[in-house]
Amino acid sequence: MHIEISLQDGVPIYRQIVSQVKYLIASGQLEAGKELPPIRTLAEQLLITPNTVVKAYDELQAEGLVHKRRGAGTYVAESKSPLARREQRNILTRRADALLAEARQLNFTFDEVLDLLKKRQAALNKAISQERNHVGKCG
Protein backbone atom coordinates (compact mmCIF):
# COMPACT_ATOMS: atom_id res chain seq x y z
CA MET A 1 0.00 0.00 0.00
CA HIS A 2 1.56 3.24 -1.09
CA ILE A 3 1.18 6.00 1.47
CA GLU A 4 3.23 9.14 1.80
CA ILE A 5 3.23 11.33 4.83
CA SER A 6 4.17 14.96 4.87
CA LEU A 7 5.25 17.06 7.80
CA GLN A 8 4.95 20.29 5.83
CA ASP A 9 1.34 21.21 6.38
CA GLY A 10 0.67 20.35 10.02
CA VAL A 11 -2.02 17.76 9.27
CA PRO A 12 -1.92 15.01 11.93
CA ILE A 13 -0.31 11.90 10.46
CA TYR A 14 -3.25 9.61 11.29
CA ARG A 15 -5.49 11.91 9.23
CA GLN A 16 -3.11 11.72 6.30
CA ILE A 17 -3.28 7.92 6.46
CA VAL A 18 -7.08 7.95 6.74
CA SER A 19 -7.54 10.23 3.76
CA GLN A 20 -5.02 8.37 1.59
CA VAL A 21 -6.57 4.98 2.36
CA LYS A 22 -9.98 6.45 1.57
CA TYR A 23 -8.62 7.72 -1.71
CA LEU A 24 -7.08 4.32 -2.52
CA ILE A 25 -10.43 2.65 -1.79
CA ALA A 26 -12.57 5.21 -3.62
CA SER A 27 -10.30 5.10 -6.67
CA GLY A 28 -10.41 1.30 -6.76
CA GLN A 29 -6.71 0.82 -6.04
CA LEU A 30 -7.59 -0.95 -2.79
CA GLU A 31 -10.28 -3.46 -3.53
CA ALA A 32 -12.92 -4.81 -1.18
CA GLY A 33 -11.65 -7.76 0.85
CA LYS A 34 -8.02 -6.74 0.51
CA GLU A 35 -5.93 -6.75 3.68
CA LEU A 36 -4.32 -3.55 4.92
CA PRO A 37 -0.70 -3.89 6.10
CA PRO A 38 -0.32 -5.03 9.73
CA ILE A 39 0.14 -2.17 12.19
CA ARG A 40 3.81 -2.78 12.87
CA THR A 41 4.61 -3.18 9.19
CA LEU A 42 3.07 0.14 8.21
CA ALA A 43 4.63 1.86 11.24
CA GLU A 44 8.09 0.58 10.27
CA GLN A 45 7.57 1.50 6.63
CA LEU A 46 6.59 5.09 7.44
CA LEU A 47 8.78 5.35 10.58
CA ILE A 48 5.88 6.46 12.74
CA THR A 49 4.60 5.44 16.13
CA PRO A 50 2.38 2.32 15.83
CA ASN A 51 -0.38 4.05 17.79
CA THR A 52 -0.83 6.44 14.89
CA VAL A 53 -1.60 3.49 12.60
CA VAL A 54 -4.00 2.10 15.23
CA LYS A 55 -5.75 5.46 15.38
CA ALA A 56 -6.04 5.66 11.59
CA TYR A 57 -7.38 2.09 11.26
CA ASP A 58 -9.85 2.70 14.12
CA GLU A 59 -11.17 5.77 12.35
CA LEU A 60 -11.51 3.91 9.03
CA GLN A 61 -13.38 1.17 10.84
CA ALA A 62 -15.68 3.67 12.57
CA GLU A 63 -16.56 5.02 9.14
CA GLY A 64 -17.29 1.52 7.88
CA LEU A 65 -14.55 1.49 5.25
CA VAL A 66 -12.57 -1.36 6.78
CA HIS A 67 -13.30 -4.08 9.28
CA LYS A 68 -11.11 -6.00 11.66
CA ARG A 69 -11.16 -9.74 11.89
CA ARG A 70 -10.30 -10.83 15.37
CA GLY A 71 -6.58 -11.48 15.61
CA ALA A 72 -6.28 -11.52 11.84
CA GLY A 73 -5.80 -8.04 10.56
CA THR A 74 -7.75 -5.29 8.90
CA TYR A 75 -9.60 -5.65 5.59
CA VAL A 76 -11.26 -3.29 3.16
CA ALA A 77 -15.02 -3.59 3.67
CA GLU A 78 -17.27 -5.03 0.98
CA SER A 79 -19.22 -1.95 0.16
CA LYS A 80 -20.91 -0.77 -2.90
CA SER A 81 -22.64 1.41 -0.35
CA PRO A 82 -23.56 5.05 -0.78
CA LEU A 83 -20.67 5.67 1.59
CA ALA A 84 -18.10 4.92 -1.08
CA ARG A 85 -19.93 7.27 -3.44
CA ARG A 86 -20.08 9.90 -0.74
CA GLU A 87 -16.36 9.58 -0.16
CA GLN A 88 -15.72 9.94 -3.88
CA ARG A 89 -17.82 13.07 -3.81
CA ASN A 90 -15.81 14.35 -0.82
CA ILE A 91 -12.58 13.89 -2.72
CA LEU A 92 -13.91 15.87 -5.67
CA THR A 93 -15.30 18.53 -3.37
CA ARG A 94 -11.88 19.10 -1.83
CA ARG A 95 -10.33 19.39 -5.28
CA ALA A 96 -13.03 21.80 -6.37
CA ASP A 97 -12.53 23.95 -3.28
CA ALA A 98 -8.79 24.10 -3.90
CA LEU A 99 -9.36 25.05 -7.54
CA LEU A 100 -11.82 27.79 -6.65
CA ALA A 101 -9.56 29.19 -3.94
CA GLU A 102 -6.61 29.29 -6.31
CA ALA A 103 -8.68 30.87 -9.07
CA ARG A 104 -9.73 33.58 -6.66
CA GLN A 105 -6.15 34.25 -5.63
CA LEU A 106 -5.22 34.60 -9.31
CA ASN A 107 -8.20 36.88 -10.02
CA PHE A 108 -10.13 34.54 -12.29
CA THR A 109 -13.90 34.90 -12.31
CA PHE A 110 -16.13 31.90 -11.75
CA ASP A 111 -17.30 32.04 -15.38
CA GLU A 112 -13.70 31.95 -16.58
CA VAL A 113 -13.08 28.86 -14.42
CA LEU A 114 -16.23 27.24 -15.81
CA ASP A 115 -15.11 28.05 -19.33
CA LEU A 116 -11.70 26.55 -18.63
CA LEU A 117 -13.29 23.38 -17.25
CA LYS A 118 -15.39 22.96 -20.40
CA LYS A 119 -12.31 23.37 -22.59
CA ARG A 120 -10.36 20.85 -20.56
CA GLN A 121 -13.30 18.44 -20.72
CA ALA A 122 -13.32 18.74 -24.51
CA ALA A 123 -9.57 18.16 -24.64
CA LEU A 124 -9.88 15.14 -22.37
CA ASN A 125 -12.66 13.62 -24.50
CA LYS A 126 -10.54 14.12 -27.59
CA ALA A 127 -7.54 12.45 -25.96
CA ILE A 128 -9.65 9.49 -24.84
CA SER A 129 -11.18 8.95 -28.30
CA GLN A 130 -7.72 9.16 -29.91
CA GLU A 131 -6.43 6.60 -27.47
CA ARG A 132 -9.35 4.28 -28.32
CA ASN A 133 -8.60 4.59 -32.03
CA HIS A 134 -4.98 3.87 -31.32
CA VAL A 135 -5.81 0.78 -29.30
CA GLY A 136 -8.21 -0.25 -32.10
CA LYS A 137 -5.45 -0.09 -34.69
CA CYS A 138 -3.04 -2.11 -32.62
CA GLY A 139 -5.65 -4.77 -31.83
Add this chain to the structure above:
Amino acid sequence: MSENVVEVRGLSRQFGKTMALDEVSLDVRPGLVHGLVGANGAGKSTLMKHLLGLLKPKQGSVRVFGLDPVKHPVSVLERIGYLSEERDLPEWMRVDELMRYTRAYHSSWDQPYAEHLLDTFGLDIAKKVKQLSKGMRAQAGLIAAVAHRPELLLLDEPSTGLDAVVRRDILNAIIRTVAEDGRTAIFSSHLLDEVEQMSDHVFMIDQGKLVLQGSLDDIKEGHQLLSVRFFTERDELPSLEGMLSAQQCGNHWRIVCNGANGQVRESLRRLGGEVTHARNATLQEIFVARVGRNRLAVSEE
Protein backbone atom coordinates in the same frame (compact mmCIF):
# COMPACT_ATOMS: atom_id res chain seq x y z
CA MET B 1 -3.21 -1.50 34.77
CA SER B 2 -3.27 1.96 33.31
CA GLU B 3 -1.08 3.45 36.01
CA ASN B 4 1.53 5.93 34.93
CA VAL B 5 4.91 4.42 34.19
CA VAL B 6 6.66 7.59 35.31
CA GLU B 7 5.51 10.39 37.57
CA VAL B 8 7.64 13.48 38.10
CA ARG B 9 6.49 16.19 40.47
CA GLY B 10 8.04 19.63 40.95
CA LEU B 11 11.50 18.46 39.95
CA SER B 12 14.18 21.17 39.98
CA ARG B 13 17.91 20.90 39.54
CA GLN B 14 20.55 23.55 39.47
CA PHE B 15 24.09 23.20 38.16
CA GLY B 16 26.01 26.26 39.32
CA LYS B 17 23.89 29.19 38.24
CA THR B 18 22.09 27.25 35.52
CA MET B 19 18.61 25.90 36.17
CA ALA B 20 18.88 22.54 34.42
CA LEU B 21 15.36 21.60 35.50
CA ASP B 22 12.82 24.08 36.80
CA GLU B 23 9.69 22.76 38.53
CA VAL B 24 9.07 19.99 36.04
CA SER B 25 5.98 17.82 36.54
CA LEU B 26 4.95 15.16 34.06
CA ASP B 27 3.30 11.77 33.66
CA VAL B 28 4.33 9.04 31.27
CA ARG B 29 1.48 6.77 30.24
CA PRO B 30 1.89 3.11 29.34
CA GLY B 31 1.94 2.00 25.72
CA LEU B 32 2.83 5.37 24.24
CA VAL B 33 5.92 6.84 22.63
CA HIS B 34 6.92 10.04 24.37
CA GLY B 35 9.12 12.53 22.56
CA LEU B 36 11.21 14.86 24.68
CA VAL B 37 12.21 17.84 22.59
CA GLY B 38 14.43 20.76 23.33
CA ALA B 39 17.61 22.46 22.24
CA ASN B 40 20.97 21.13 23.40
CA GLY B 41 21.36 21.92 27.09
CA ALA B 42 17.62 22.40 27.61
CA GLY B 43 17.57 19.77 30.38
CA LYS B 44 16.61 16.59 28.51
CA SER B 45 19.54 14.45 29.65
CA THR B 46 19.29 15.74 33.21
CA LEU B 47 15.67 14.61 33.28
CA MET B 48 16.58 11.16 31.88
CA LYS B 49 19.30 10.75 34.51
CA HIS B 50 16.76 11.41 37.24
CA LEU B 51 14.47 8.73 35.81
CA LEU B 52 17.36 6.27 35.95
CA GLY B 53 18.22 7.19 39.52
CA LEU B 54 21.66 8.42 38.42
CA LEU B 55 20.80 11.81 39.89
CA LYS B 56 18.98 12.22 43.18
CA PRO B 57 16.23 14.86 43.19
CA LYS B 58 17.32 17.91 45.18
CA GLN B 59 13.80 19.27 44.97
CA GLY B 60 10.66 17.43 43.90
CA SER B 61 10.11 13.73 43.37
CA VAL B 62 10.51 11.02 40.72
CA ARG B 63 8.64 7.73 40.59
CA VAL B 64 9.23 5.03 38.01
CA PHE B 65 6.88 2.01 38.14
CA GLY B 66 5.69 3.62 41.37
CA LEU B 67 9.17 3.35 42.93
CA ASP B 68 11.88 5.82 43.81
CA PRO B 69 14.69 4.90 41.38
CA VAL B 70 17.38 6.11 43.79
CA LYS B 71 16.12 3.87 46.59
CA HIS B 72 15.24 0.87 44.43
CA PRO B 73 17.80 0.87 41.63
CA VAL B 74 17.71 -2.86 40.94
CA SER B 75 13.92 -3.21 40.72
CA VAL B 76 13.67 -0.14 38.52
CA LEU B 77 16.68 -0.64 36.26
CA GLU B 78 15.92 -4.25 35.37
CA ARG B 79 12.65 -3.05 33.82
CA ILE B 80 14.30 -0.20 31.88
CA GLY B 81 16.32 -0.28 28.67
CA TYR B 82 18.61 2.71 28.29
CA LEU B 83 20.73 4.05 25.48
CA SER B 84 22.80 7.01 26.59
CA GLU B 85 23.74 9.91 24.41
CA GLU B 86 27.43 9.11 24.88
CA ARG B 87 26.86 5.38 24.19
CA ASP B 88 29.24 4.77 27.08
CA LEU B 89 29.97 1.08 26.63
CA PRO B 90 33.01 -0.71 28.09
CA GLU B 91 35.65 -0.11 25.43
CA TRP B 92 37.78 -3.16 26.13
CA MET B 93 34.98 -5.72 25.78
CA ARG B 94 34.25 -7.67 22.65
CA VAL B 95 30.70 -7.46 21.33
CA ASP B 96 29.89 -11.01 22.47
CA GLU B 97 31.33 -10.25 25.92
CA LEU B 98 29.22 -7.11 26.10
CA MET B 99 26.13 -9.22 25.38
CA ARG B 100 27.01 -11.82 28.04
CA TYR B 101 27.81 -9.07 30.53
CA THR B 102 24.51 -7.27 29.95
CA ARG B 103 22.61 -10.55 30.00
CA ALA B 104 23.95 -11.32 33.48
CA TYR B 105 22.09 -8.29 34.82
CA HIS B 106 18.76 -9.16 33.28
CA SER B 107 16.79 -12.28 34.11
CA SER B 108 14.40 -11.53 31.25
CA TRP B 109 17.15 -11.44 28.57
CA ASP B 110 15.85 -12.81 25.28
CA GLN B 111 18.86 -14.49 23.64
CA PRO B 112 17.17 -15.39 20.32
CA TYR B 113 16.04 -11.78 20.00
CA ALA B 114 19.57 -10.52 20.75
CA GLU B 115 21.00 -12.88 18.13
CA HIS B 116 18.35 -11.86 15.63
CA LEU B 117 19.33 -8.22 16.09
CA LEU B 118 23.08 -8.95 15.89
CA ASP B 119 22.36 -10.75 12.66
CA THR B 120 20.12 -8.02 11.25
CA PHE B 121 22.71 -5.35 12.02
CA GLY B 122 25.55 -7.55 10.76
CA LEU B 123 27.66 -6.86 13.84
CA ASP B 124 30.91 -8.79 14.19
CA ILE B 125 30.80 -10.23 17.72
CA ALA B 126 34.58 -10.73 17.84
CA LYS B 127 35.25 -7.01 17.51
CA LYS B 128 36.09 -4.91 20.50
CA VAL B 129 33.81 -2.02 21.35
CA LYS B 130 36.61 0.48 20.79
CA GLN B 131 37.03 -0.78 17.20
CA LEU B 132 33.37 -0.16 16.34
CA SER B 133 32.25 2.73 14.15
CA LYS B 134 29.81 5.25 15.54
CA GLY B 135 26.86 3.50 13.89
CA MET B 136 27.94 0.04 15.09
CA ARG B 137 28.37 1.36 18.65
CA ALA B 138 24.82 2.66 18.54
CA GLN B 139 23.59 -0.73 17.28
CA ALA B 140 25.51 -2.63 19.99
CA GLY B 141 24.19 -0.21 22.62
CA LEU B 142 20.70 -0.65 21.26
CA ILE B 143 20.81 -4.46 21.53
CA ALA B 144 22.06 -4.13 25.10
CA ALA B 145 19.15 -1.78 25.78
CA VAL B 146 16.31 -3.81 24.25
CA ALA B 147 17.18 -7.53 24.40
CA HIS B 148 15.77 -7.96 27.89
CA ARG B 149 12.49 -6.62 26.49
CA PRO B 150 12.20 -3.72 28.94
CA GLU B 151 8.86 -2.28 29.94
CA LEU B 152 10.28 1.20 29.54
CA LEU B 153 12.74 2.14 26.83
CA LEU B 154 14.74 5.33 27.42
CA LEU B 155 16.74 6.67 24.52
CA ASP B 156 18.76 9.84 24.90
CA GLU B 157 19.34 11.55 21.53
CA PRO B 158 19.38 8.13 19.84
CA SER B 159 19.90 9.30 16.28
CA THR B 160 22.37 12.11 16.73
CA GLY B 161 25.24 11.70 14.29
CA LEU B 162 23.93 8.49 12.72
CA ASP B 163 23.38 7.72 9.07
CA ALA B 164 19.88 7.02 7.76
CA VAL B 165 20.25 3.22 7.93
CA VAL B 166 21.24 3.05 11.59
CA ARG B 167 18.66 5.71 12.44
CA ARG B 168 16.02 3.46 10.94
CA ASP B 169 17.27 0.51 13.05
CA ILE B 170 16.92 2.61 16.19
CA LEU B 171 13.49 3.96 15.35
CA ASN B 172 12.32 0.47 14.41
CA ALA B 173 13.40 -0.76 17.84
CA ILE B 174 11.10 1.86 19.38
CA ILE B 175 8.26 0.85 17.05
CA ARG B 176 8.73 -2.82 17.87
CA THR B 177 8.85 -2.19 21.62
CA VAL B 178 5.57 -0.34 21.51
CA ALA B 179 3.79 -2.40 18.83
CA GLU B 180 4.48 -5.82 20.25
CA ASP B 181 2.93 -5.60 23.62
CA GLY B 182 2.22 -2.07 24.49
CA ARG B 183 5.44 -1.21 26.23
CA THR B 184 6.46 2.39 26.74
CA ALA B 185 9.20 4.53 25.23
CA ILE B 186 10.69 7.94 25.93
CA PHE B 187 13.19 9.36 23.50
CA SER B 188 14.82 12.74 23.45
CA SER B 189 15.72 14.50 20.26
CA HIS B 190 16.50 17.88 18.85
CA LEU B 191 15.24 16.67 15.44
CA LEU B 192 11.67 17.91 15.35
CA ASP B 193 10.73 15.96 12.23
CA GLU B 194 11.69 12.76 13.96
CA VAL B 195 9.72 13.65 17.08
CA GLU B 196 6.71 14.60 14.96
CA GLN B 197 6.74 11.23 13.22
CA MET B 198 7.55 9.03 16.17
CA SER B 199 5.69 10.49 19.14
CA ASP B 200 2.23 9.98 20.57
CA HIS B 201 2.92 12.46 23.31
CA VAL B 202 5.34 15.38 23.39
CA PHE B 203 7.20 17.13 26.17
CA MET B 204 8.75 20.40 25.01
CA ILE B 205 11.47 21.63 27.30
CA ASP B 206 13.33 24.91 27.25
CA GLN B 207 15.90 26.16 29.74
CA GLY B 208 14.80 23.54 32.22
CA LYS B 209 11.11 24.42 31.98
CA LEU B 210 8.42 22.22 30.50
CA VAL B 211 6.88 24.78 28.14
CA LEU B 212 4.37 22.51 26.41
CA GLN B 213 3.10 18.96 26.81
CA GLY B 214 0.27 16.96 25.40
CA SER B 215 -0.76 14.53 22.72
CA LEU B 216 0.98 15.43 19.48
CA ASP B 217 -2.26 15.50 17.49
CA ASP B 218 -3.89 17.82 20.05
CA ILE B 219 -0.85 20.09 19.99
CA LYS B 220 -0.86 20.28 16.20
CA GLU B 221 -4.59 20.82 15.96
CA GLY B 222 -4.41 23.41 18.73
CA HIS B 223 -1.93 25.61 16.88
CA GLN B 224 -2.51 27.37 13.60
CA LEU B 225 -0.29 29.08 11.12
CA LEU B 226 -2.02 32.05 9.53
CA SER B 227 -0.82 33.85 6.46
CA VAL B 228 -2.02 37.44 6.71
CA ARG B 229 -2.01 40.36 4.29
CA PHE B 230 -2.62 43.90 5.47
CA PHE B 231 -4.37 46.43 3.29
CA THR B 232 -1.91 49.06 4.40
CA GLU B 233 1.60 47.76 4.86
CA ARG B 234 2.96 47.65 8.36
CA ASP B 235 6.35 47.04 9.86
CA GLU B 236 5.26 45.78 13.21
CA LEU B 237 2.35 44.15 14.96
CA PRO B 238 1.15 44.71 18.50
CA SER B 239 1.12 41.60 20.65
CA LEU B 240 -2.28 39.93 20.45
CA GLU B 241 -3.97 37.53 22.81
CA GLY B 242 -3.35 34.00 21.50
CA MET B 243 -0.63 35.06 19.05
CA LEU B 244 2.65 33.27 19.75
CA SER B 245 4.84 34.68 17.01
CA ALA B 246 4.65 36.91 13.98
CA GLN B 247 7.14 37.05 11.19
CA GLN B 248 7.09 39.42 8.25
CA CYS B 249 7.93 38.00 4.83
CA GLY B 250 7.44 40.49 2.03
CA ASN B 251 3.91 41.86 2.10
CA HIS B 252 2.72 38.91 4.17
CA TRP B 253 2.89 38.06 7.82
CA ARG B 254 3.21 34.48 9.06
CA ILE B 255 1.51 34.21 12.41
CA VAL B 256 1.50 31.23 14.72
CA CYS B 257 -1.33 31.26 17.22
CA ASN B 258 -2.71 28.83 19.76
CA GLY B 259 -6.22 27.45 20.17
CA ALA B 260 -7.91 30.83 20.53
CA ASN B 261 -7.36 31.66 16.89
CA GLY B 262 -10.89 33.00 16.40
CA GLN B 263 -9.89 35.79 18.70
CA VAL B 264 -6.62 36.36 16.85
CA ARG B 265 -8.45 36.47 13.53
CA GLU B 266 -10.87 39.03 14.89
CA SER B 267 -8.00 41.18 16.24
CA LEU B 268 -6.23 40.96 12.90
CA ARG B 269 -9.36 41.97 11.03
CA ARG B 270 -9.62 45.05 13.22
CA LEU B 271 -6.04 45.90 12.33
CA GLY B 272 -6.96 45.70 8.64
CA GLY B 273 -5.50 42.26 7.99
CA GLU B 274 -6.95 39.54 5.78
CA VAL B 275 -6.16 35.89 6.49
CA THR B 276 -5.27 34.51 3.07
CA HIS B 277 -4.28 31.03 4.20
CA ALA B 278 -4.59 29.01 7.39
CA ARG B 279 -3.48 25.54 8.38
CA ASN B 280 -2.31 23.56 11.40
CA ALA B 281 1.18 24.51 12.47
CA THR B 282 3.97 21.93 12.30
CA LEU B 283 5.87 20.96 15.43
CA GLN B 284 8.84 22.87 14.06
CA GLU B 285 6.77 26.04 13.71
CA ILE B 286 5.26 25.59 17.17
CA PHE B 287 8.67 25.05 18.70
CA VAL B 288 10.14 28.12 17.05
CA ALA B 289 7.12 30.22 18.05
CA ARG B 290 7.25 29.08 21.67
CA VAL B 291 10.94 28.79 22.29
CA GLY B 292 12.46 31.27 19.89
CA ARG B 293 14.39 30.99 16.70
CA ASN B 294 17.90 29.80 15.95
CA ARG B 295 17.98 27.71 19.05
CA LEU B 296 17.58 24.43 17.34
CA ALA B 297 19.08 22.61 14.43
CA VAL B 298 16.60 21.89 11.70
CA SER B 299 16.45 18.32 10.39
CA GLU B 300 19.91 17.05 9.53
CA GLU B 301 18.79 15.19 6.44
